[in-house]
Amino acid sequence: MIIAEQKPLDEMARMLAPYSRVLIVGCGTCMTVCGAGGEREVSYLHHALRVARARAGGEPRIFLEHTLKRQCDLEFLDLLKDRVAEVDAVLSLGCGVGVQAIAEHFPDLPVLPGVNTSFVGMADEWGVWDERCAACGDCRLADTGGICPITRCTKGMLNGPCAGTKNGKCEASPEMDCGWVLIYRRLETLNQLEKMRRYYPPRNFRTIPRPRRITSRAGGPGETDGPQPA
Amino acid sequence: MRQMAHSLLEEKLNSGEFVVTAEVGPPKGADASELVHLIDLLKTRVDAINVTDNQSSVMRFPSLGGCLLVKERGGEPILQVTCRDRNRLALQADLLLAYSRGITNVLCLTGDSVDVGDHKEAKPVFDLDSVQLLRLVGTLESGQDLSGNPLRGAPRFFAGATVHPEADFIEPQLIKFEKKVAAGARFFQTQGIFDLASLRRFMQYASQFDVYVLAGIIVLTSVRMARFMNDNVPGITVPGAIIEELTSAGKGKGRDKGIEIAARFVRAIREERLCHGVHIMAVGNEKAVPDILEAAELEVLRH
Numbered sequence: 001m002i003i004a005e006q007k008p009l010d011e012m013a014r015m016l017a018p019y020s021r022v023l024i025v026g027c028g029t030c031m032t033v034c035g036a037g038g039e040r041e042v043s044y045l046h047h048a049l050r051v052a053r054a055r056a057g058g059e060p061r062i063f064l065e066h067t068l069k070r071q072c073d074l075e076f077l078d079l080l081k082d083r084v085a086e087v088d089a090v091l092s093l094g095c096g097v098g099v100q101a102i103a104e105h106f107p108d109l110p111v112l113p114g115v116n117t118s119f120v121g122m123a124d125e126w127g128v129w130d131e132r133c134a135a136c137g138d139c140r141l142a143d144t145g146g147i148c149p150i151t152r153c154t155k156g157m158l159n160g161p162c163a164g165t166k167n168g169k170c171e172a173s174p175e176m177d178c179g180w181v182l183i184y185r186r187l188e189t190l191n192q193l194e195k196m197r198r199y200y201p202p203r204n205f206r207t208i209p210r211p212r213r214i215t216s217r218a219g220g221p222g223e224t225d226g227p228q229p230a
Numbered sequence: 231m232r233q234m235a236h237s238l239l240e241e242k243l244n245s246g247e248f249v250v251t252a253e254v255g256p257p258k259g260a261d262a263s264e265l266v267h268l269i270d271l272l273k274t275r276v277d278a279i280n281v282t283d284n285q286s287s288v289m290r291f292p293s294l295g296g297c298l299l300v301k302e303r304g305g306e307p308i309l310q311v312t313c314r315d316r317n318r319l320a321l322q323a324d325l326l327l328a329y330s331r332g333i334t335n336v337l338c339l340t341g342d343s344v345d346v347g348d349h350k351e352a353k354p355v356f357d358l359d360s361v362q363l364l365r366l367v368g369t370l371e372s373g374q375d376l377s378g379n380p381l382r383g384a385p386r387f388f389a390g391a392t393v394h395p396e397a398d399f400i401e402p403q404l405i406k407f408e409k410k411v412a413a414g415a416r417f418f419q420t421q422g423i424f425d426l427a428s429l430r431r432f433m434q435y436a437s438q439f440d441v442y443v444l445a446g447i448i449v450l451t452s453v454r455m456a457r458f459m460n461d462n463v464p465g466i467t468v469p470g471a472i473i474e475e476l477t478s479a480g481k482g483k484g485r486d487k488g489i490e491i492a493a494r495f496v497r498a499i500r501e502e503r504l505c506h507g508v509h510i511m512a513v514g515n516e517k518a519v520p521d522i523l524e525a526a527e528l529e530v531l532r533h
Contacts, residue, residue, distance in 0.1 A: 162464070171465065
């Protein structure tokens with residue numbers, strides 16, 4: 001799922017400065033699970049912003065709250081129609097996709113991001129989230145024992161570890177496991193070390209031209225249909 | 231059978247001579263006078279001079295610029311190329327420029343993480359890794375670029391790579407070593423060697439491959455430097471015995487002791503003919519290189 005962190009309160013207060021009526025929109029999927037922007041966080045943030053405003057001596061601001069099941073789904077965005085009519089800005093606690101979905105859906109309305117979208121990952125333990133997938137569009141987990149070298153190796157290398165690894169940790173941070181040591185151990189367990197001995201050519205970054213589009217209509221399922229060069 | 235040599239360094243290694251290379255770090259700034267001075271000091275005393283490429287991810291005058299200076303001063307340069315700061319277009323372009331100016335020794339490296347350097351907010355490139363870069367060198371030599379387009383004028387290089395015989399987990403490093411050999415690495419400059427037993431073990435294995443190995447010698451001139459390397463330099467572990475030896479030297483004697491230790495390794499490696507030569511990394515103390523060679527009784531004027 002998508003992992004995000006809420007922005008600092010003062011940054012949000014600065015963004016909201018020009019607006020007096022604000023709708024805070026939470027998201028019921030990833031942002032709820034990672035605790036950055038679900039119904040509970042919307043409610044907390046509402047109160048925190050109100051108190052911050054009062055302390056700063058500003059005019060009281062009117063806040064509305066609403067949490068959608070999914071901000072990234074047009075089907076649910078229609079539910080915001082009436083509420084949006086009552087405000088002059090939206091503060092979205094959705095991921096970057098959610099913020100942009102609302103902005104696209106309501107072209108006349110300023111939409112502000114309340115979280116920093118971080119990565120695709122999972123919980124290691126409660127409150128600790130780890131990146132697991134770089135969404136590179138060219139999955140090679142079959143060759144690497146189910147451990148992603150693009151994500152787990154700080155340099156995203158395909159042909160084995162660099163010489164910077166020490167005590168199984170990465171040169172970039174002694175708290176971070178060396179992805180290639182993990183891959184080696186796993187392939188050894190699976191009796192598949194020959195996969196590591198193979199040469200892997202440079203990555204094809206054309207599989208991820210931005211923005212990406214996947215269409216299951218014209219070109220058949222799964223065809224990546226990025227923007228074509230002029 | 232060996233091909234015709236593509237550089238002076240290759241020629242010397244082919245001849246079976248015990249080869250000495252040394253590395254210099256370019257300046258942080260546009261004033262290269264000190265670098266030129268070092269080049270002049272080293273060019274007749276070592277067989278080739280490596281010029282580092284934003285070593286430890288610290289921004290400096292470029293390796294290519296330093297190698298051009300080595301050529302100008304009549305020395306034999308080894309271009310260090312990392313994949314950290316350049317994508318495949320820039321890597322190929324730099325290699326073409328290097329060859330056109332007579333720089334034919336290339337050490338192919340992945341490069342340190344941006345996180346260990348002085349521009350931690352930079353975008354790390356790593357479009358290729360060291361194995362892919364070695365193959366890229368071969369592709370250019372075949373007269374094509376990486377997309378298969380024909381080149382007007384193909385370069386010819388003597389390509390090298392690094393290996394870490396003292397890595398604390400050696401198996402994955404050896405897999406990488408073999409991939410580098412298969413990718414076209416002809417010579418290896420090792421990470422710093424602090425234990426001859428591990429070098430012997432490594433050479434017993436590596437001598438099965440048709441490559442030259444130059445043992446890396448890091449010159450430690452103080453206990454502080456040794457500890458700094460242990461904490462900050464990727465992959466390096468200076469053993470306690472060496473740190474104790476440096477400590478026993480006492481205040482102000484660190485440099486002499488460091489030279490003595492480095493010379494001892496150089497001499498032992500040459501006397502045992504453990505490998506094909508040595509690569510001296512006197513980070514920040516390059517002026518000590520002639521003293522090390524003298525102490526190791528390797529001081530011969532070359533060229």
